Amino acid sequence: xxxxxxxxxxxxxxxxxxxxxxxxxxxxxxxxxxxxxxxxxxxxxxxxxxxxxxxxxxxxxxxxxxxxxxxxxxxxxxxxxxxxxxxxxxxxxxxxxxxxxxxxxxxxxxxxxxxxxxxxxxxxxxxxxxxxxxxxxxxxxxxxxxxxxxxxxxxxxxxxxxxxxxxxxxxxxxxxxxxxxxxxxxxxxxxxxxxxxxxxxxxxxxxxxxxxxxxxxxxxxxxxxxxxxxxxxxxxxxxxxxxxxxxxxxxxxxxxxxxxxxxxxxxxxxxxxxxxxxxxxxxxxxxxxxxxxxxxxxxxxxxxxxxxxxxxxxxxxxxxxxxxxxxxxx
Ligand SMILES: Cc1cc2nc3c(=O)[nH]c(=O)nc-3n(C[C@H](O)[C@H](O)[C@H](O)COP(=O)(O)OP(=O)(O)OC[C@H]3O[C@@H](n4cnc5c(N)ncnc54)[C@H](O)[C@@H]3O)c2cc1C
Numbered sequence: 001x002x003x004x005x006x007x008x009x010x011x012x013x014x015x016x017x018x019x020x021x022x023x024x025x026x027x028x029x030x031x032x033x034x035x036x037x038x039x040x041x042x043x044x045x046x047x048x049x050x051x052x053x054x055x056x057x058x059x060x061x062x063x064x065x066x067x068x069x070x071x072x073x074x075x076x077x078x079x080x081x082x083x084x085x086x087x088x089x090x091x092x093x094x095x096x097x098x099x100x101x102x103x104x105x106x107x108x109x110x111x112x113x114x115x116x117x118x119x120x121x122x123x124x125x126x127x128x129x130x131x132x133x134x135x136x137x138x139x140x141x142x143x144x145x146x147x148x149x150x151x152x153x154x155x156x157x158x159x160x161x162x163x164x165x166x167x168x169x170x171x172x173x174x175x176x177x178x179x180x181x182x183x184x185x186x187x188x189x190x191x192x193x194x195x196x197x198x199x200x201x202x203x204x205x206x207x208x209x210x211x212x213x214x215x216x217x218x219x220x221x222x223x224x225x226x227x228x229x230x231x232x233x234x235x236x237x238x239x240x241x242x243x244x245x246x247x248x249x250x251x252x253x254x255x256x257x258x259x260x261x262x263x264x265x266x267x268x269x270x271x272x273x274x275x276x277x278x279x280x281x282x283x284x285x286x287x288x289x290x291x292x293x294x295x296x297x298x299x300x301x302x303x304x305x306x307x308x309x310x311x312x313x314x315x316x317x318x319x320x321x322x323x324x325x326x327x328x329x330x
Contacts, residue, residue, distance in 0.1 A: 223278025
Protein backbone atom coordinates (compact mmCIF):
# COMPACT_ATOMS: atom_id res chain seq x y z
CA UNK A 1 0.00 0.00 0.00
CA UNK A 2 1.35 3.46 -0.85
CA UNK A 3 1.42 6.21 1.74
CA UNK A 4 -1.70 8.41 1.76
CA UNK A 5 -2.96 11.44 3.65
CA UNK A 6 -1.56 14.12 5.92
CA UNK A 7 -1.10 13.55 9.65
CA UNK A 8 -0.65 16.48 12.03
CA UNK A 9 0.65 16.00 15.54
CA UNK A 10 -1.94 17.96 17.57
CA UNK A 11 0.06 19.11 20.58
CA UNK A 12 -1.92 19.83 23.73
CA UNK A 13 -0.43 22.46 26.04
CA UNK A 14 0.11 22.15 29.80
CA UNK A 15 -3.10 24.14 30.22
CA UNK A 16 -4.98 21.47 28.26
CA UNK A 17 -5.56 23.55 25.11
CA UNK A 18 -4.57 22.85 21.55
CA UNK A 19 -1.24 24.54 20.70
CA UNK A 20 -2.07 27.35 18.26
CA UNK A 21 0.45 26.02 15.71
CA UNK A 22 -1.83 22.99 15.21
CA UNK A 23 -4.53 25.19 13.70
CA UNK A 24 -1.94 26.99 11.57
CA UNK A 25 -0.76 23.61 10.24
CA UNK A 26 -4.38 22.51 9.75
CA UNK A 27 -5.07 25.46 7.46
CA UNK A 28 -1.94 24.84 5.39
CA UNK A 29 -2.75 21.11 5.23
CA UNK A 30 -6.11 21.86 3.54
CA UNK A 31 -4.21 23.44 0.68
CA UNK A 32 -1.68 20.57 0.49
CA UNK A 33 -4.45 17.95 0.61
CA UNK A 34 -6.34 19.67 -2.22
CA UNK A 35 -3.19 19.73 -4.35
CA UNK A 36 -2.77 16.01 -3.67
CA UNK A 37 -6.22 15.35 -5.12
CA UNK A 38 -8.27 15.63 -1.93
CA UNK A 39 -6.40 13.43 0.51
CA UNK A 40 -7.48 13.06 4.13
CA UNK A 41 -6.15 15.33 6.85
CA UNK A 42 -5.91 13.71 10.27
CA UNK A 43 -4.67 14.68 13.69
CA UNK A 44 -3.15 12.78 16.57
CA UNK A 45 -3.88 14.01 20.10
CA UNK A 46 -1.75 12.56 22.89
CA UNK A 47 -2.83 13.60 26.36
CA UNK A 48 -3.65 12.45 29.87
CA UNK A 49 -7.15 11.53 30.88
CA UNK A 50 -9.39 14.57 31.29
CA UNK A 51 -11.87 16.75 29.54
CA UNK A 52 -10.78 17.31 25.95
CA UNK A 53 -14.14 18.28 24.48
CA UNK A 54 -12.88 21.80 23.60
CA UNK A 55 -9.82 20.29 21.87
CA UNK A 56 -12.10 18.01 19.86
CA UNK A 57 -14.38 20.87 18.88
CA UNK A 58 -11.39 23.01 17.75
CA UNK A 59 -10.18 20.12 15.58
CA UNK A 60 -13.67 19.50 14.18
CA UNK A 61 -13.99 23.11 12.99
CA UNK A 62 -10.53 23.18 11.44
CA UNK A 63 -10.92 20.69 8.65
CA UNK A 64 -9.81 17.37 10.12
CA UNK A 65 -11.32 14.23 8.59
CA UNK A 66 -10.06 11.96 11.35
CA UNK A 67 -8.75 12.59 14.84
CA UNK A 68 -6.86 9.83 16.65
CA UNK A 69 -6.97 10.25 20.42
CA UNK A 70 -4.59 8.60 22.84
CA UNK A 71 -5.54 9.34 26.45
CA UNK A 72 -3.73 7.85 29.41
CA UNK A 73 -2.78 9.23 32.82
CA UNK A 74 0.86 8.27 32.19
CA UNK A 75 0.88 10.91 29.43
CA UNK A 76 0.18 13.86 31.76
CA UNK A 77 3.74 15.10 31.35
CA UNK A 78 5.52 15.01 28.02
CA UNK A 79 7.97 12.14 27.71
CA UNK A 80 10.12 11.64 24.62
CA UNK A 81 9.97 7.86 24.92
CA UNK A 82 6.20 7.52 25.49
CA UNK A 83 5.10 10.15 23.02
CA UNK A 84 7.45 9.12 20.20
CA UNK A 85 6.41 5.46 20.57
CA UNK A 86 2.74 6.45 20.23
CA UNK A 87 3.31 8.66 17.18
CA UNK A 88 5.56 6.08 15.48
CA UNK A 89 3.02 3.28 16.12
CA UNK A 90 0.25 5.33 14.49
CA UNK A 91 2.40 6.30 11.52
CA UNK A 92 3.29 2.64 10.98
CA UNK A 93 -0.38 1.75 11.08
CA UNK A 94 -1.99 4.46 8.94
CA UNK A 95 1.03 5.17 6.69
CA UNK A 96 0.55 8.88 5.97
CA UNK A 97 2.26 10.49 3.03
CA UNK A 98 3.09 13.64 5.02
CA UNK A 99 3.59 14.23 8.76
CA UNK A 100 3.55 17.80 10.10
CA UNK A 101 4.64 18.88 13.57
CA UNK A 102 4.79 22.33 15.20
CA UNK A 103 8.37 23.43 15.93
CA UNK A 104 7.55 24.08 19.58
CA UNK A 105 9.83 22.94 22.39
CA UNK A 106 7.94 19.63 22.41
CA UNK A 107 7.81 19.32 18.62
CA UNK A 108 11.53 19.98 18.30
CA UNK A 109 12.20 17.10 20.66
CA UNK A 110 9.67 14.74 19.12
CA UNK A 111 10.09 15.27 15.36
CA UNK A 112 13.76 14.18 14.94
CA UNK A 113 13.16 11.19 17.18
CA UNK A 114 10.32 10.05 14.93
CA UNK A 115 12.08 10.73 11.64
CA UNK A 116 15.25 8.93 12.68
CA UNK A 117 13.30 5.92 13.95
CA UNK A 118 11.34 5.74 10.68
CA UNK A 119 14.46 6.33 8.62
CA UNK A 120 12.92 9.26 6.82
CA UNK A 121 13.85 12.91 6.34
CA UNK A 122 12.70 15.87 8.38
CA UNK A 123 12.80 19.47 7.16
CA UNK A 124 12.88 21.39 10.42
CA UNK A 125 11.72 24.93 11.17
CA UNK A 126 10.02 25.53 7.82
CA UNK A 127 8.49 28.84 6.86
CA UNK A 128 6.22 27.56 4.08
CA UNK A 129 4.84 24.29 2.71
CA UNK A 130 3.69 23.41 -0.78
CA UNK A 131 3.26 20.46 -3.16
CA UNK A 132 5.53 20.47 -6.21
CA UNK A 133 4.66 19.39 -9.75
CA UNK A 134 5.60 15.78 -8.91
CA UNK A 135 3.23 15.70 -5.95
CA UNK A 136 6.03 15.87 -3.37
CA UNK A 137 6.05 18.01 -0.23
CA UNK A 138 8.15 21.09 -0.96
CA UNK A 139 9.20 22.45 2.43
CA UNK A 140 10.94 25.82 2.50
CA UNK A 141 13.20 27.08 5.26
CA UNK A 142 15.97 29.68 5.67
CA UNK A 143 19.52 28.48 5.17
CA UNK A 144 23.07 29.89 5.07
CA UNK A 145 22.45 32.12 8.07
CA UNK A 146 19.06 33.22 6.76
CA UNK A 147 20.46 34.72 3.56
CA UNK A 148 18.89 32.08 1.30
CA UNK A 149 15.62 30.18 1.32
CA UNK A 150 15.96 26.48 0.46
CA UNK A 151 13.08 24.30 -0.71
CA UNK A 152 13.75 20.77 0.44
CA UNK A 153 12.21 17.51 -0.77
CA UNK A 154 12.19 14.30 1.19
CA UNK A 155 12.92 11.06 -0.70
CA UNK A 156 11.45 8.68 1.87
CA UNK A 157 7.97 8.32 3.34
CA UNK A 158 6.41 9.79 5.32
CA UNK A 159 7.73 13.17 4.24
CA UNK A 160 8.16 15.11 7.48
CA UNK A 161 8.34 18.81 8.25
CA UNK A 162 8.20 20.93 11.36
CA UNK A 163 6.92 24.50 11.18
CA UNK A 164 7.46 27.32 13.63
CA UNK A 165 4.44 28.74 15.43
CA UNK A 166 3.09 32.02 13.99
CA UNK A 167 4.64 31.53 10.54
CA UNK A 168 1.56 30.07 8.84
CA UNK A 169 -1.89 31.57 9.26
CA UNK A 170 -4.93 29.92 10.84
CA UNK A 171 -8.10 29.81 8.81
CA UNK A 172 -10.21 32.93 9.35
CA UNK A 173 -13.40 30.90 8.99
CA UNK A 174 -14.48 27.49 10.33
CA UNK A 175 -13.78 24.48 8.09
CA UNK A 176 -16.42 22.11 9.44
CA UNK A 177 -15.96 18.43 8.63
CA UNK A 178 -17.79 15.31 9.66
CA UNK A 179 -14.78 14.45 11.79
CA UNK A 180 -14.34 10.84 12.87
CA UNK A 181 -12.84 10.52 16.38
CA UNK A 182 -10.90 7.31 16.93
CA UNK A 183 -9.65 6.32 20.36
CA UNK A 184 -6.45 4.29 20.59
CA UNK A 185 -4.89 2.52 23.56
CA UNK A 186 -1.21 3.39 23.94
CA UNK A 187 1.24 0.49 23.89
CA UNK A 188 3.78 1.89 26.32
CA UNK A 189 3.89 -0.72 29.10
CA UNK A 190 7.32 -1.90 28.03
CA UNK A 191 8.73 1.52 27.22
CA UNK A 192 11.45 2.71 29.55
CA UNK A 193 11.21 6.38 30.50
CA UNK A 194 14.75 7.71 30.68
CA UNK A 195 13.97 11.19 32.00
CA UNK A 196 11.85 12.14 35.01
CA UNK A 197 10.52 15.71 35.31
CA UNK A 198 11.39 16.99 38.76
CA UNK A 199 9.92 20.48 38.58
CA UNK A 200 8.48 22.82 35.97
CA UNK A 201 9.52 26.46 36.32
CA UNK A 202 7.64 28.81 34.04
CA UNK A 203 9.74 31.56 32.51
CA UNK A 204 7.82 34.74 33.29
CA UNK A 205 9.33 37.88 31.72
CA UNK A 206 9.60 41.09 33.77
CA UNK A 207 6.63 42.64 31.95
CA UNK A 208 4.61 39.54 32.79
CA UNK A 209 3.91 39.06 29.07
CA UNK A 210 5.51 36.61 26.67
CA UNK A 211 6.48 37.84 23.23
CA UNK A 212 4.77 34.92 21.52
CA UNK A 213 1.46 35.73 23.22
CA UNK A 214 1.45 39.53 23.25
CA UNK A 215 -0.33 41.78 20.74
CA UNK A 216 2.20 44.56 21.27
CA UNK A 217 5.98 44.09 21.35
CA UNK A 218 8.57 46.76 22.06
CA UNK A 219 11.92 45.34 20.96
CA UNK A 220 15.41 46.69 21.53
CA UNK A 221 18.71 46.19 19.77
CA UNK A 222 22.43 46.73 20.11
CA UNK A 223 21.97 50.48 19.54
CA UNK A 224 20.56 50.74 23.08
CA UNK A 225 24.19 50.40 24.21
CA UNK A 226 23.34 48.93 27.62
CA UNK A 227 20.82 46.86 29.56
CA UNK A 228 19.36 50.13 30.92
CA UNK A 229 17.93 50.74 27.48
CA UNK A 230 15.81 47.62 27.81
CA UNK A 231 14.53 48.90 31.18
CA UNK A 232 13.33 52.02 29.35
CA UNK A 233 11.62 49.87 26.72
CA UNK A 234 10.02 47.86 29.53
CA UNK A 235 8.45 51.09 30.77
CA UNK A 236 7.02 51.75 27.31
CA UNK A 237 5.80 48.15 27.04
CA UNK A 238 4.08 48.44 30.43
CA UNK A 239 2.28 51.63 29.41
CA UNK A 240 1.11 49.90 26.22
CA UNK A 241 0.32 46.58 27.92
CA UNK A 242 2.86 44.80 25.76
CA UNK A 243 5.94 42.61 26.02
CA UNK A 244 9.63 43.39 25.57
CA UNK A 245 11.62 41.66 22.83
CA UNK A 246 15.26 41.90 21.80
CA UNK A 247 17.56 41.38 18.84
CA UNK A 248 20.20 38.69 19.00
CA UNK A 249 22.91 41.33 19.36
CA UNK A 250 21.18 42.59 22.52
CA UNK A 251 20.85 39.03 23.83
CA UNK A 252 24.49 38.22 22.98
CA UNK A 253 25.54 41.37 24.86
CA UNK A 254 23.96 39.81 27.95
CA UNK A 255 21.25 42.46 28.32
CA UNK A 256 18.31 40.13 27.73
CA UNK A 257 17.34 36.49 28.06
CA UNK A 258 17.26 34.32 24.94
CA UNK A 259 13.57 33.63 25.58
CA UNK A 260 12.75 37.15 24.32
CA UNK A 261 14.96 37.03 21.23
CA UNK A 262 13.10 37.65 17.99
CA UNK A 263 14.35 36.21 14.72
CA UNK A 264 15.73 33.20 12.97
CA UNK A 265 17.38 31.71 16.04
CA UNK A 266 14.83 33.20 18.42
CA UNK A 267 11.05 33.37 18.21
CA UNK A 268 8.78 34.23 15.31
CA UNK A 269 6.17 36.77 16.33
CA UNK A 270 3.13 38.27 14.64
CA UNK A 271 1.79 40.98 16.97
CA UNK A 272 -0.59 43.78 16.02
CA UNK A 273 2.17 46.30 16.76
CA UNK A 274 5.96 45.81 16.75
CA UNK A 275 8.10 48.76 17.83
CA UNK A 276 11.74 48.16 16.82
CA UNK A 277 14.05 50.44 18.80
CA UNK A 278 17.71 50.76 17.76
CA UNK A 279 17.51 47.57 15.70
CA UNK A 280 19.21 47.72 12.30
CA UNK A 281 16.87 45.25 10.56
CA UNK A 282 19.17 42.38 9.58
CA UNK A 283 17.35 39.63 7.65
CA UNK A 284 17.86 37.19 10.53
CA UNK A 285 15.87 39.57 12.74
CA UNK A 286 13.18 40.57 10.27
CA UNK A 287 12.25 36.97 9.34
CA UNK A 288 10.99 36.69 12.89
CA UNK A 289 8.78 39.80 12.89
CA UNK A 290 7.98 40.96 9.37
CA UNK A 291 4.45 39.51 9.52
CA UNK A 292 3.54 41.94 12.33
CA UNK A 293 0.43 43.95 11.44
CA UNK A 294 2.08 47.35 12.00
CA UNK A 295 5.78 48.03 12.44
CA UNK A 296 7.20 51.23 13.93
CA UNK A 297 10.98 51.63 13.73
CA UNK A 298 13.05 54.10 15.73
CA UNK A 299 16.63 54.36 14.52
CA UNK A 300 19.07 57.22 14.28
CA UNK A 301 20.43 56.01 10.93
CA UNK A 302 17.98 57.02 8.15
CA UNK A 303 19.49 54.27 5.94
CA UNK A 304 18.87 51.46 8.45
CA UNK A 305 17.27 48.48 6.60
CA UNK A 306 14.50 48.24 9.22
CA UNK A 307 12.89 51.31 7.62
CA UNK A 308 12.27 49.27 4.44
CA UNK A 309 9.69 47.13 6.24
CA UNK A 310 8.39 49.74 8.71
CA UNK A 311 4.93 51.28 8.36
CA UNK A 312 6.13 54.27 10.37
CA UNK A 313 9.79 55.23 10.62
CA UNK A 314 11.13 57.65 13.20
CA UNK A 315 14.68 58.84 12.57
CA UNK A 316 16.19 59.81 15.88
CA UNK A 317 17.69 58.79 19.19
CA UNK A 318 15.67 56.20 21.17
CA UNK A 319 16.77 57.88 24.40
CA UNK A 320 15.00 61.06 23.31
CA UNK A 321 11.99 59.58 21.54
CA UNK A 322 10.97 56.75 23.89
CA UNK A 323 10.74 58.89 27.09
CA UNK A 324 8.60 61.38 25.17
CA UNK A 325 6.38 58.57 23.91
CA UNK A 326 5.96 57.26 27.45
CA UNK A 327 5.01 60.72 28.72
CA UNK A 328 2.50 61.22 25.90
CA UNK A 329 0.90 57.82 26.41
CA UNK A 330 0.68 58.29 30.17
C1 LIG B 1 22.84 32.20 11.76
C2 LIG B 1 22.45 33.52 12.30
C3 LIG B 1 21.30 33.62 13.04
C4 LIG B 1 20.90 34.86 13.56
N1 LIG B 1 19.73 34.93 14.28
C5 LIG B 1 19.30 36.13 14.71
C6 LIG B 1 18.05 36.26 15.40
O1 LIG B 1 17.33 35.29 15.67
N2 LIG B 1 17.66 37.49 15.77
C7 LIG B 1 18.40 38.63 15.54
O2 LIG B 1 17.97 39.72 15.92
N3 LIG B 1 19.59 38.52 14.90
C8 LIG B 1 20.07 37.31 14.50
N4 LIG B 1 21.29 37.23 13.90
C9 LIG B 1 22.17 38.42 13.93
C10 LIG B 1 21.85 39.43 12.85
O3 LIG B 1 22.56 39.09 11.69
C11 LIG B 1 22.28 40.84 13.32
O4 LIG B 1 23.65 40.83 13.65
C12 LIG B 1 21.52 41.37 14.52
O5 LIG B 1 20.13 41.23 14.29
C13 LIG B 1 21.84 42.83 14.75
O6 LIG B 1 21.22 43.27 15.90
P1 LIG B 1 20.90 44.80 16.12
O7 LIG B 1 20.06 45.30 15.00
O8 LIG B 1 20.37 44.93 17.50
O9 LIG B 1 22.35 45.46 16.13
P2 LIG B 1 23.08 46.35 15.04
O10 LIG B 1 23.07 45.70 13.72
O11 LIG B 1 24.38 46.69 15.65
O12 LIG B 1 22.18 47.64 14.91
C14 LIG B 1 22.07 48.63 15.89
C15 LIG B 1 21.19 49.74 15.32
O13 LIG B 1 20.94 50.70 16.32
C16 LIG B 1 20.95 51.98 15.74
N5 LIG B 1 21.24 52.94 16.82
C17 LIG B 1 22.40 53.09 17.52
N6 LIG B 1 22.22 53.95 18.52
C18 LIG B 1 20.95 54.40 18.44
C19 LIG B 1 20.19 55.31 19.21
N7 LIG B 1 20.70 55.95 20.27
N8 LIG B 1 18.90 55.54 18.83
C20 LIG B 1 18.37 54.92 17.76
N9 LIG B 1 19.05 54.03 17.01
C21 LIG B 1 20.32 53.76 17.36
C22 LIG B 1 22.03 51.90 14.67
O14 LIG B 1 21.82 52.90 13.69
C23 LIG B 1 21.83 50.48 14.14
O15 LIG B 1 20.93 50.47 13.05
C24 LIG B 1 21.70 36.01 13.37
C25 LIG B 1 22.86 35.90 12.62
C26 LIG B 1 23.24 34.69 12.09
C27 LIG B 1 24.49 34.59 11.28
